[in-house]
Amino acid sequence: MAIVIPFVRDFDFAYGRCDVVSPGIRRVVANNPGPFTFTGTGTFIVGHGEVAVIDPGPALDTHLAAILTAITHERVTAILITHDHSDHSPLAARLSKLTGAPVYGCARKPKPGALPASGGEEGDDTAFRPDVDWCGGGTVSGPGWTLEAIPTPGHTSNHLCFAFPQEQALFTGDHIMGWSTSVVIPPDGDMTAYLAGLERVRAGHFKTLWPTHGPPVTKVDPFIAAYIGHRLEREAQVLGAVQAGLATIPEIVDRLYIGLDTRLKPAAAQSVLSHLIKLVGEGRVACDDTPQLSSRYRL
Numbered sequence: 078m079a080i081v082i083p084f085v086r087d088f089d090f091a092y093g094r095c096d097v098v099s100p101g102i103r104r105v106v107a108n109n110p111g112p113f114t115f116t117g118t119g120t121f122i123v124g125h126g127e128v129a130v131i132d133p134g135p136a137l138d139t140h141l142a143a144i145l146t147a148i149t150h151e152r153v154t155a156i157l158i159t160h161d162h163s164d165h166s167p168l169a170a171r172l173s174k175l176t177g178a179p180v181y182g183c184a185r186k187p188k189p190g191a192l193p194a195s196g197g198e199e200g201d202d203t204a205f206r207p208d209v210d211w212c213g214g215g216t217v218s219g220p221g222w223t224l225e226a227i228p229t230p231g232h233t234s235n236h237l238c239f240a241f242p243q244e245q246a247l248f249t250g251d252h253i254m255g256w257s258t259s260v261v262i263p264p265d266g267d268m269t270a271y272l273a274g275l276e277r278v279r280a281g282h283f284k285t286l287w288p289t290h291g292p293p294v295t296k297v298d299p300f301i302a303a304y305i306g307h308r309l310e311r312e313a314q315v316l317g318a319v320q321a322g323l324a325t326i327p328e329i330v331d332r333l334y335i336g337l338d339t340r341l342k343p344a345a346a347q348s349v350l351s352h353l354i355k356l357v358g359e360g361r362v363a364c365d366d367t368p369q370l371s372s373r374y375r376l
Contacts, residue, residue, distance in 0.1 A: 080306040083299065085255040088292035090116065093139060095147035101125075101222055101244055102287065105147050107140040109164055112340050115256045115290040118164045120144055121248060123241060124222040129155040130178070131224075131239060131248050132289050133168035141168055145175070155217045157224060158182035159250025160236040161205035165289060169205065181217060181226070182207035183235035185265070211237060224248075229278065231271025232259045238278065245284040253278065253304060256291035260344045261351040263368075268308070268351040269358070275305050315352045319362055324373045326350060346370060 090096060092108040107118040118134035122144075128151050134140050153176040158166045161182070169180045184207055209215065211226040212235065218224070225240040229252045239248040251259050252274060261271050278286075279301045286294040294300045311333070318329045326346050330337075334345045350370055356362040357374075364372040 080303055080310045082258070082303040082307055083296065084257065085292050085294060086115075090119075092117065093143040095122070095143070098287075098293070099244055099246070099285070101241070102246070103147060105140070105143050107134045107137055107143075107164075109135045109137065109140075112338065113260065113344075114164050115254075117290070119287075119289050119291070121287060122147060123224065124219045125151070127152050127154045127219040129153070129157055129217065129219060129222065129224055130172065131157045132159055132165045132250065133172045135164050136167040136171075141171060144168075144172065152176070153178040154219055155224070156180045157217075157226075157237075157239055157248075158205065158207065159238065159248065159252075159289060160233045161185055161202045162233065162251070163200040163202045165250065166202045166205045169207075173208070179208040180206075181209045181211050181215065183212040183228070183237055184210065185233065185235040227277065227281070229274035231261055231267055231274045234265050234267065234270075236274075238274075240281065240283070245282075246287060247278065247281060247283040247285070248287045248289075249278070250289050253286055253294065253301065254288040254290055255286070255294045255300075256288075258304070258307065260348065262344070262347040263351050263354055266347070266351055268312075268355045271351075272305065272308060275301060275308075279305070311348070312352050312356070315349055316356060316361060319356075319374050319376060324375060326353070326370055326372075326374075 090106045095103050095105050098104050103122040105120045109117045120134050121131040123129045156169050156178050173180050215226045227238045229236050229238045232251045261268050314333050318332050323329050326349050329349050330345050354368045357368050362374050364374045
């Protein structure tokens with residue numbers, strides 16, 4: 078039986094409106110909906126009086142204005158970035174300049190052959206430079222709140238999640254999303270690291286997950302279990318396609334992603350590639366060169 082992920086997609090929001098979503102969290106949603114952002118980027122404000130802002134989002138003047146309105150008479154003491162895609166980090170520098178708050182995050186170290194934003198994602202914010210390097214983790218605190226960085230590479234090599242222990246919550250960026258699975262695009266994205274990150278999150282026993290896009294996940298353990306199960310099921314399907322004699326990624330995508338939105342096919346090809354890289358690394362699949370979209374694969 079196929080793994081069914083219990084996606085959650087319904088939530089109340091309006092673009093630019095600041096919603097109180099928990100005792101310590103507010104959310105402002107940017108007007109940048111799309112096939113990879115769902116309804117748009119959710120910027121989170123943590124705390125009261127002295128606050129942290131998580132993923133200020135895309136370079137939209139209207140969204141910056143909405144954030145500034147939401148924090149009127151408050152002081153931003155930290156700006157946290159889950160990763161440097163252009164729907165998450167571009168406003169960080171402007172918000173930092175306006176508020177004086179340092180930016181916390183992990184600067185990407187490009188891998189050989191990595192290309193900016195291909196295969197269907199929102200693009201890379203190549204100008205992103207955090208003031209505080211959290212690639213190895215870190216903690217920042219304010220009145221009534223603490224945020225701890227948990228490195229979760231996979232979706233990108235520099236992805237971080239942020240634990241909020243006062244509410245047993247985790248801000249998951251794009252590592253775990255309630256409305257969809259996450260995209261893993263090689264060579265920067267890494268399926269082996271991604272699966273390890275899912276296990277690390279599961280071990281944290283959080284009560285609530287707050288993705289940057291869409292509503293929260295509140296039934297955390299079964300959701301993560303299904304998320305992991307889906308990836309392992311997809312891996313088995315990719316292996317089965319190779320066993321059936323399908324040698325190229327386009328052939329495998331056509332077999333596994335029937336009825337897929339054509340806008341998402343490049344991302345599906347990258348996802349299949351990420352599984353094949355893992356399978357080649359484990360010695361279960363072979364190809365004649367370094368695994369890439371144009372390679373031919375066999376057992």
